[in-house]
Amino acid sequence: MKTIRTLTHVLLISSTFSLTAQPAMRGPLPDEQQEIIAEMAKRHQDLKRAVELNDKGYTATTTTTDKALAAKLKAHLKYMAARLDSKAMVRRWDPAFVELVEYYDQLDTKITELDDGVKVGVIGKNADAVKVAQNHARIVTGFTKEGAKAVEREHKPALTKDAAENGSKKEAEPAKPEAKK
């Protein structure tokens, strides 16, 4: 009996250690995050987004007059930034996101929380990373324009010749602010 108890103890301790040793955020998104994404997709028309592409990447400001939705957007950014920092995957079935995760350490991302939303500045450390960053900006714009339809579909990675299909030609041009009502 004592041996069994000791063994259980050892197993418990080792599983506790292996849990803490692993990257924290692997696995499916927590329910709370899935609910936030579903809500943002549903209420995409309440999100206003302006994107400026530049030589080094992009800046994007996404806001809403609804305080609760703004809080959810901030929570989304905080979670996703921490998840990508921990090198955990997101949307592994969507090639553009697999590519984003692969290039994340080649991006400098600055997130500024605003009262009514978030401002994000992303700089790519090389030409490919710039393309990956801008592709992601277009995809997020698609989420805010189309909601669930865009969230459900796959997106092309940036480093293919037809990645511009992820967004309108207009938005692929640099330094054109684009606002959404």
Ligand code: HEM
């Ligand atoms: C399954 C769906 C989604 C996933 C996996 C996802 C994932 C991500 C990831 C990985 C980032 C990058 C964070 C960083 O760079 O540190 C991000 C940023 C962002 N996401 Fe999502 N997202 C999803 C849906 C949405 C939806 C539906 C919206 C809004 C309608 C949204 C709005 C944003 C915004 C505004 C940013 C900041 C980047 C930017 O402004 O260009 N996301 N998301």
